[in-house]
Amino acid sequence: MTLLERLDKELVRALKAHEKDQADAIRMIKTRISEKRTSAGFTGEIDDELVIGLIGSYVKTLEKSIKEIEGGGRGDSPVVAKYRFEVDYLGAWLPKMKSEEETRELVRALVSDLAVSGKGAIGRVMGAVMKAHKGEVDAALVRRIAETELGE
Secondary structure (H helix, E strand, O other): OOHHHHHHHHHHHHHHOOOHHHHHHHHHHHHHHHHHHHOOOOOOOOOHHHHHHHHHHHHHHHHHHHHHHHHOOOOOOHHHHHHHHHHHHHHOOOOOOOOHHHHHHHHHHHHHHHOOOOHHHHHHHHHHHHHHOOOOOOHHHHHHHHHHHHHO
């Protein structure tokens, strides 16, 4: 069963169970999927990788909004509570991110395999790690570790 089919099934379940918050979160993702499908220049199919990417970008947008609202002194707002719920709920649909130590091990192994050194190789290492482990590692963390490993 594809992720899109699972989302459809979960939406029906949430609606039948009168779980408005879950249904709202899924509807937002389905809206983003529809927007992507009808966007200019989009060709291909809606696959799991695309759905995960859309969920991830929406979660990042919510996290940024939460920080901005809290920065304005409105951390107790019902909007923040709703956003936090959606981040937690949709986060379960995303692949688990590797820890900092696991990411460090990946970067070290790749640096060794590629036999590279120096700051000029940071982009090459980042590209290889992100390609091999897309959705599993945080790009900013990979960059920081690569800079540390290759900087000396």
